[in-house]
Amino acid sequence: MRVPPAVPLQLPAFYGFYFAYLGAFAPFFAVYLSALGLGAFEIGCLMALPQLTRILAPHLWGWLADRRGERMTVVRLAGGAGTVAFLGVFLSEQVLGLGLALFAMTFFWSAALPLVEATTLAHLGEETARYGRIRVWGSVGFIVAVVGVGYLLDRTHPRAVLWVILSLMVSMLFLAWQLQDVPSRSADSDHLPVWAIIRRREVIALILASALMAAAHGPYYTFYTLHLVAMGYTKAVAGWLWALGVVCEIGIFVWMSRLYQAFSLRQILIASALLAALRFLWIGWCADQWLLLLSAQALHAASFGAFHAAAIGVVHRVFRGCHQAQGQAIYGSLAYGLGGGIGGFVSGYVWGQWGAGLTFSMASACALLAALVLWRGLRLE
Numbered sequence: 001m002r003v004p005p006a007v008p009l010q011l012p013a014f015y016g017f018y019f020a021y022l023g024a025f026a027p028f029f030a031v032y033l034s035a036l037g038l039g040a041f042e043i044g045c046l047m048a049l050p051q052l053t054r055i056l057a058p059h060l061w062g063w064l065a066d067r068r069g070e071r072m073t074v075v076r077l078a079g080g081a082g083t084v085a086f087l088g089v090f091l092s093e094q095v096l097g098l099g100l101a102l103f104a105m106t107f108f109w110s111a112a113l114p115l116v117e118a119t120t121l122a123h124l125g126e127e128t129a130r131y132g133r134i135r136v137w138g139s140v141g142f143i144v145a146v147v148g149v150g151y152l153l154d155r156t157h158p159r160a161v162l163w164v165i166l167s168l169m170v171s172m173l174f175l176a177w178q179l180q181d182v183p184s185r186s187a188d189s190d191h192l193p194v195w196a197i198i199r200r201r202e203v204i205a206l207i208l209a210s211a212l213m214a215a216a217h218g219p220y221y222t223f224y225t226l227h228l229v230a231m232g233y234t235k236a237v238a239g240w241l242w243a244l245g246v247v248c249e250i251g252i253f254v255w256m257s258r259l260y261q262a263f264s265l266r267q268i269l270i271a272s273a274l275l276a277a278l279r280f281l282w283i284g285w286c287a288d289q290w291l292l293l294l295s296a297q298a299l300h301a302a303s304f305g306a307f308h309a310a311a312i313g314v315v316h317r318v319f320r321g322c323h324q325a326q327g328q329a330i331y332g333s334l335a336y337g338l339g340g341g342i343g344g345f346v347s348g349y350v351w352g353q354w355g356a357g358l359t360f361s362m363a364s365a366c367a368l369l370a371a372l373v374l375w376r377g378l379r380l381e
Contacts, residue, residue: 011120012134014175016141018112021168023145024161025050027225027242031235032158034226036093044348046099047222050106051214051344054337061111062118062329069181071115076176082108083169089162110337112172114328121316121328122182132256132309139250139305143243150239197318198330205377206314207331209273211339212370213307216276216363218343219351220283227356231287241293245300252305259306260313266378268310273371276303277364284360303367311335314380 026047033043061078065071085108088101124130145164152160197203228238252259259268279299286292311331319327343366350359 008123008179010175010178011116011123012137014116014172014179015135015138017168017171017175018116018141019138020141020145021165021172023142023242023246024149024164024168026221027146027238028149028153028158028161028235029165030222030226031153031229032161033098035158038095040223040352041348042095044222044344044351046095046102048218048341048344048348049099049102050110051218051337051340053103053106054110054333055341056333056337057107057110058114058329058333058337059326062114062326065111065115065118066326071119072176072179072181075112075115075179076173078108078111079169079173079176082106083166083173086166086169109169110333112176114332116179117312118328119179119182121312130257131312132253135309136250136253139246139253142246143250146239146242146246147236148239150234150236150242153235197327200318202314202378202380203318205373206269206311207334209269209370209373209378210307210311210331210335211342212366212373213273213276213303214336214339215343215346216280216366216370217304218340218345219347219356219359219363220280221340222344222347223351223356223359224283227283227287230356241297244294245297245304248298248301249305252301253309256306256309264380265310265313265317266374266380268306269314269378270371270374272302272307272310273367273374275299276307276367277371279303280360280363280367284357284363287356314378317380 030043030047033046038046061074065074068074082105085101085104088104089098092098092101120131120134124134145168149161149164152164198207224242225235225238228241229235233241263271276299279296279302282292282296282299286296315327315331319331343363346362347359350362
């Protein structure tokens with residue numbers, strides 16, 4: 001996998017460490033919380049906090065970055081504050097203390113991804129088909145983390161995951177200090193307020209569908225590892241299954257430019273949502289059948305990989321010029337912040353009351369609704 005020459009190596013490296021951090025946090029922080037004796041609803045609430053902070057915080061960071069024209073400065077300062085805030089999880093094992101630390105940590109770190117995405121796309125210009133070959137290194141980092149931490153937690157106390165997360169945050173900070181800003185290209189829409197763009201039919205459809213897809217993934221990111229452990233799998237096996245999904249995601253990112261040539265962004269988004277609906281049904285009801293469980297993980301290539309890359313392509317097409325960073329932030333906050341937060345909270349309640357089958361069935365229904373929204377509302381020139 002060759003990095004395009006116009007892109008500094010620190011960008012794919014940053015993606016690698018950022019998604020390694022997510023690979024340690026999303027699958028295994030819930031295991032740590034479970035080891036503390038917390039119940040499903042409490043775990044669901046705590047794991048939803050990172051999504052909820054993404055509802056409002058990225059708006060602040062995106063507006064500040066566009067106003068000052070200094071995306072990476074915002075990433076450095078906010079990331080430093082977020083790393084300090086994470087130290088609070090070492091000091092408290094109570095829900096309130098953990099919640100405050102997680103809220104503060106994710107409030108500040110929510111600046112990183114949308115601003116780095118905007119910086120990457122500014123480097124690429126009109127060649128957004130190359131995005132997948134840069135973003136793929138995030139998938140590599142995720143795989144290393146989920147496999148490595150899975151084996152680590154089979155041999156040590158779940159508290160070890162806290163040290164892994166902290167070390168990855170420090171690595172991201174180091175890379176952020178190496179990255180330089182790239183000026184945004186001017187666009188015809190620069191004179192428009194950003195809300196004039198958001199009110200467009202295709203933008204509303206994309207954000208709503210992406211929020212539904214994020215909600216559909218809520219049970220997966222919160223309870224998938226616990227679900228597998230309850231079914232008798234080891235944490236290491238769970239880590240390998242997470243890794244399988246991301247390996248398939250890597251394949252999609254590498255081949256994304258060819259998908260762009262063969263299909264429209266709208267077609268890719270709709271097909272990805274339909275395949276996600278099938279995937280979550282298999283996870284909820286067929287986790288004891290290896291073939292279907294493996295197939296479900298392979299569909300991560302569609303439910304996240306293809307959907308995310310195509311959605312980023314649409315966002316880059318509609319938010320141009322001086323609205324680029326804020327557009328990425330608004331998309332991330334409304335789609336993944338609001339949708340993911342609702343998905344995490346609801347899945348915690350439903351899981352505790354009715355179990356895995358119904359929870360993942362609701363996730364499947366969200367993905368189907370996302371496909372319908374895209375089919376009816378997304379029209380691109």
